[in-house]
Amino acid sequence: MYKLYHVFRHHYSATLQRRMKLPQNRFFFLFLLSALLLPGLSQAAGKNLKVVASIAPLADFAREVGGDKVDVTLLLPPGASPHTYEPTPRTMQEIARARIFLKIGAGLEFWADKLVAAAARSLLTVDCSKGAPLIRSQHSHEGENVDPHYWLDPLTAIGMVRKIEAAFSGLDPADAPYYRKRASAYIAELNALDLQIAETVKTFRVKEYVTFHPAWNYFSRRYGLTVAGVIEEGPGKEPTARHIDRILAELRRLKIGVVFAETQFSPKIAEAIAQEAGGRVLMLDPIGGTKGRETYVKMMRYNLSLMRKAMG
Numbered sequence: 001m002y003k004l005y006h007v008f009r010h011h012y013s014a015t016l017q018r019r020m021k022l023p024q025n026r027f028f029f030l031f032l033l034s035a036l037l038l039p040g041l042s043q044a045a046g047k048n049l050k051v052v053a054s055i056a057p058l059a060d061f062a063r064e065v066g067g068d069k070v071d072v073t074l075l076l077p078p079g080a081s082p083h084t085y086e087p088t089p090r091t092m093q094e095i096a097r098a099r100i101f102l103k104i105g106a107g108l109e110f111w112a113d114k115l116v117a118a119a120a121r122s123l124l125t126v127d128c129s130k131g132a133p134l135i136r137s138q139h140s141h142e143g144e145n146v147d148p149h150y151w152l153d154p155l156t157a158i159g160m161v162r163k164i165e166a167a168f169s170g171l172d173p174a175d176a177p178y179y180r181k182r183a184s185a186y187i188a189e190l191n192a193l194d195l196q197i198a199e200t201v202k203t204f205r206v207k208e209y210v211t212f213h214p215a216w217n218y219f220s221r222r223y224g225l226t227v228a229g230v231i232e233e234g235p236g237k238e239p240t241a242r243h244i245d246r247i248l249a250e251l252r253r254l255k256i257g258v259v260f261a262e263t264q265f266s267p268k269i270a271e272a273i274a275q276e277a278g279g280r281v282l283m284l285d286p287i288g289g290t291k292g293r294e295t296y297v298k299m300m301r302y303n304l305s306l307m308r309k310a311m312g
Ligand SMILES: [Zn+2]
Pocket: 083, 149, 213, 214, 215
């Protein structure tokens, strides 16, 4: 991978050198001048903003705000977990080509730090965790002591959408009204989603649940639910026999007969626990981007329907 990076850098600097000579061309110089005098001209000329997003919800927000003025590339393949992801040469190329990198932050994209450092200085990194109402985490998540799963609260997602709108408008001010209009329309959808979840959760018979990994604290805080137990307390951390006993005791107390696993992880341990408890496993999805859960709103409705099956 290191070698590939050098090949890429070499190619890039050759292109750059060619570009440096171009201002000798009078027409190019005039074009450059007009581009400087008329902000956003290069966008109007059909050059879309190149955006890379780490996980599917961010890519979805970017498409909702950017419409046909941006080209969005998702870095994490659907079904992968950001906690265990290993970047590929393609990840590196996409970051190197991009103008904007959208990330969750709070340590979730630990695998992207080096790639971003190696990318061109013109790359704008938008860390959506800045200013978000973060929850402290007892479990070290990639060395950070905050819980990075804040996108699972739709009202916090609204802040993310606004941040993305500001980034797009900053780099492409000519299209700012377009981004503002699309962001507002999408925020209305997120508000409707929030209302639907709040109304549904209100009817739940049980308000506690057991999850596979600690992804649901923000969702729970927003809607008055409690995470009674987490099977895997840290990424890749196998639960001890004592911890499994505690989970089983919680399941008996709650009498819900459902253990939640997640589509990005193997359901094996959750299945064993469910069998022991005489219950079943349902697969929550905190990332989405797969069939039926292509968008954030669809993914959240999918999770809500499963929670209703377990706790409703
Ligand atoms: Zn997670």
